[in-house]
Amino acid sequence: MRILISGQHGQVSTELQHRLGAVGELIVPGRDQLNLAQREQIRQQVRHIRPDLIINAAAYTAVDQAEDDAAAAFAVNAEGPGILAEEALALGIPLIHYSTDYVFDGSKTEPYDETDAPHPLGVYGKSKLAGEQAITAVNGQHLILRTSWVYSTHGRNFLLTMQRLLQEKPELRIVADQIGAPTWAGTIANSTLALIERWKAGQAGAWGTYHLTAQGHTSWFGFAQAIGEALQAQEKPCARLLPIPTSDYPTxxxxxxxxxxxxxxxxREWGVSQPDWQTALRECLAGQA
Structure with missing residues (x-):
């Protein structure tokens, strides 16, 4: 099986590359070869490679920058995925695509399920929602996997930023009223592997949109506390943490x-579940050691 993965150096793509080699030949072109902002390049590459599965792990993720760069965000997060879906349909193959909690506005008091109406707050969320809609409109075999608060031991993410700042600063003020599930990119990759294995074994569930995060939840402050405790367990310096409301950290x-x-x-549909966020964090940190 030939698996085309976009987003060569991204957090999720890197973890996919560590895990999927056993199930197929991985083709992971760089951005110069597969840029989701280049429509014709996408079509040419997919038709040249002729994969058996496409996994779109590329995205425009600069949330604040997207407000002033909407055209680029929509090109990568909406138009590109739509073209991938069209090419996947033409080949008769599935597309796996990753989306985000940012398609919701966060006003619901309970966890969001797939039947809840999206209502993104900013350009990034709107572009990711448009990507979901473009893929769904093609009506091919697809999995849209919404995740949240992604981190890993490479790239730019909250874990690496906190590890650095906790050792550099005497005190850090961290937002405590935003609640979510920190999700290790390795968890996403493990779940993706399980989904592929079920599909190949003829045990696929329904195609469509699903939520995929670590189990449990915490705040950014709680996540920072857990990172700090891991540093202290290694007898490394750790800043004092102060919880603050979102209103004290405007973006x-x-x-x-x-x-x-x-x-x-x-x-329920695919028989795939995720570990709790604390367990996944420990596993991630164990690999970092």
């Missing part, structure tokens, strides 16, 4: 206060 784009996603449909 160009509003963030959802509630980013919790209900993942029971993925378990």
């Amino acid at each position: 160009p784009t509003a963030r959802p206060l509630n980013s919790r996603l209900d993942c029971t449909r993925l378990q």
Whole structure:
């Protein structure tokens, strides 16, 4: 099986490359070869490679920058995925695509499930929602996997930023009223592998949109505390943490206060579940050591 993965150096793509080699030949072109902002390049590459499965792990993820760069965000997050879906349909193959909790506004008091109406707050969320809609409109075999608060031991993410700042600063003020599930990119890759294996074994569930995050939830403050405790266990310096409200940390784009996603449909339809966020964090950190 030939698997085309976009987003060569991204957090999720890197973890996919570590795990999927056993199930097929991985083709992971760089951005110069497969740029989701280049429509014709996408079509040419997919038709040349002729994969058996496409996994779109590329995205425009600069949430605040997207407010001033909407055209680029929509090109990569909406138009590109739509073209991938069209090419996948033409080949008669599935597309796996990753989306985000940012398609919701965070006003719901309970975890969001797949039946809840999206209402993104900013350009990034709107572009990701448009990508979901473009893929769905093609009506081919697809999995749209919404996740949240992705981190890993490479790239730019909250884990690496906190590890650095906790050792550099005497005190850090961290937002405590945004709630979600920190999700290790390795968890996403493990679940993707399980989904592929079920599909190949003829045990696929329904195609469509699913939520895929670590189990449980915390705040950014709680996530920072857990990272700090791991540093202290290694006898490394750790800043004092102070919880603050979102209002004390203004950003160009509003963030959802509630980013919790209900993942029971993925378990029910595909038999795939995720570990709790604390367990996944320990596994991630063990690989970093």
